[in-house]
Amino acid sequence: MYNNIWENGNIYLIRLNEERIWGVDFMALSFKKSMYFALAIAAMIGTVGFTTTNASARSYARITSNQALQTAPQNRNVTTNGTNALYTKAGTLRGARMLASKNTLQQYGSSKNSSQYFRAYRVATTSLGAVYYKIVSFNGVYRGWIYGGRVSGNFGGGLNPANTMANANLPLQKKGYTLTNPEKYTLWVDPKWSQYKAKQVDMSTYNASDTFTITDAAVKTREQYLYYKVTDDNNSAIVGWVYAGGVTAPNSQQATNDNSVKINYVNAAGQSVGAYTWIIQKTDLKAEATLTNGAKLGDILENATQLTDIATKNVPTGYKISSSQNPTNLPANVTIGTNDYLIYVDAITPNFLSPVAYYLTNTGQQINPSQLKDNTYPILTDAQMTIFSSQTQGTVPAKVFDNVLFSDPNKLSSLTGTSVKNADGTTTTPIYYFNKQATVSANANAKYGDTLKLYYTMPQR
Template identity: 30%
Template sequence: MINKRIVSFMTFSAFVGMAMFNISVASAKSTTKIVYDRTINKPANSRNVNLTTRNAIYSKPGILKSAKVVATKATTKRLQHSNKDNDNFRAYRIIKTNRGTYYYKIVSFDSHYRGWIYGGKSRTGYYGGVKPFTTVKNTSIKSPLTPDGDTNYHIPSSLISETTNTFFFQAPKYTQYKVGRKISANHKVISATSKYKDTPFTLVRSIQTTRSGDLWYQIASNDQDINGAWIPGNQISNSDVVTSSTNSGTNESSTSTSSSTTTNTSIMNSALQIANLAGRTDYFNGNSLNTNYSNNLNLQAAYTQGYNAAASDAQKAKSDAIADVKNGMALNKSYSGDLGIQRVYESMYNNCETARNQGINDCTDGKLSNANYSLDGDLQAAYQAGYNSIAATKDIYQLGISFTIDGVDQSGAFWNALNKTQQDALVSAAAADKLPQSATEVTSADVQKVLEDAKISTIIFNGKTIKFSNADAVSITPSTATVQVPVIAHYISQ
């Protein structure tokens, strides 16, 4: 009869796959090594940072002897409180040392300062010399013009030029790194404004830049070159309202005799598209749903619809990525024409593939299955699926043992209380004690035998002598596949 080994897995720290680099630095105490060096691929908004003044900026990571100061602490203090938008910073690369410390490579939006800064001891956020920063904010001042999506404007005559463009921008100036003048429909930078002198547009949104407080408007137009552009709020006024249908450049506009407002259905449709896209963009940038996107109810509804649709599309992309990894499919680089959706799909695929490969490697190397590989349920499942794919070829019953002491779950603390000899003995005993393939139940006696053979049926825990009392019996279905059997072993104080 074929037997299957019981493998007790009690590892409580995550194994994370990473590229290892043999870069080392001599120090007075020991050798510091860079264990990985990576580009940060998060959405742009999540890579915008401000300085904290706790650390200077160096030409190289500060652990390197050849590092030179790019910006002193005094300079970083000035930059932190700067009221100039060009002093915003972007983090775009990260390294980690074998001491668990991180360093970020950062650059100011005007590229005047570029270098490395200490980033703390965690990747869950930005710490040390940098902190997250939002480069724009909702308008806190009364806007001179109302972004209603209805009133038509034209470019001020003073800004019409055959050679320059200081009016149409892809994003408010210096709020995104290397994002400047508007990109036209044929993917070229708009370098002159004369072509659009008679093109009407409406205002759909107003925001302020965080540092300078400058006001900007987002516009909508039936000319796709400038549709969605941002314009400086101080360069447009009521005098630029379209007052005659002859200036509208469209047969769909009509002039109101009671006001200077011209209604244009085509432009309103463009405004709704911009609002919808803004909702999608906010979702993919990790922003919360903005309930104050617009005072126009139709634009607010379009924004909210875009945000919610993006959330739904992203969830489907994640599910598809999980399925593709599970089914052994290659990464689909053409999954979606929507950049945000494609990014979600590829991120989930890569993370699941990494988790699955880690599970495969752990089982291949004879390591215990890591029940805490990830707090994310999907990644944990991918890890376990990889582990199981190898375990299934080795005829393994996998027994997950957690521990209670006097009725309180102490699983992690119990494992940590064991010395290395005891931990190894527990693993060896689990491998040596076998159940028949036809077994239909893991009993308390089965667990007790493993603990006795490992000589840990009685141990000292938190200064008290505790002894194995019993274990929960668990029914199992005979199978040639890997079986996960969670069991709780109970100890009591003597």
């Protein structure tokens, strides 16, 4: 059963259980072309047997529910995919006006600029059973309603869930950083443009001599800019995210053969897996001792075991100091600038690895390999699977699902289904998009070692 709606110079066919499916803007056409279109439509309706009401009846959808979204703001970040336009109200309501075309929203969706993400903040359901979301662009240019599928709480239709940031590796050196230019590269509560209305950290009590410790790292999904989360060592109230180019490592690029010791981390086979250069400060020295090439640490350091402390704190990620092999030299016998201080390390072997399974958001049913292209799930390397592993059987944190694998179209950001031949001879290939919101909710109590359920949504058109 179909209903035709005359609205704003357009005539639309609306299936009674769906939203607007197509329309023609007769106002934009010449009289001659308008007549051709009208005749073509009449012929089509007669051919396929559509039952329509009179356009003069002016049938419109109506809103049956309209409420604010209550989920965490970061779980309501979305991108637009260009399949639906943005309107002043749900698109099939009386008087709805277009604010942004499908083409504009497709450009926003494929943009490399984080300011062109959207935040969803209200959801409405129409009498035709369609779900609309009210969204606003991070840059504030667009605000309106867009078709979002037929399941409230799941982003479909013209929207896809968005992960604005992805996890990144921490640097080996984590302490003693300074801000290079706080006015240009200041701290943010969330990295700039990673959240709607991201705010700067209050730096009124910051002192130019303050040092910072890096506690987390992430990259912007679109621009791939690296950010560090840092805490002021002298003022714990100052904590936030800063662009990696806005911090300077302690004594960076000042190491010489007269003031430093290179710590080289090697595996059991003697292969280097990382290194750290420790620059010795004058405050570390005994009274009247001097830094010079070849000087023994035991002779000049106030604390002869300090090298061990430094080496332990800067072990490369994924490794631990070996319990079976000792360093090649005693710390007190290590000399400045002459030879590397070798530390043996072992790779950390995860004890609890969570397998993953794939599910459809709309139905809750598991996606079988036979439903996917090439009859297989995404192939992940052992290294990539480590994001689902831990040495302890603790609760799996939600940030696991921010990993860059979930924004990689060749990995976990989407699944390509098997192609289906339509009745008219055309072929449709379904694409299922990762739904972070549903995944985080489904795994809220999951522990490492449990099967993690990854949810995917196929946009409704």
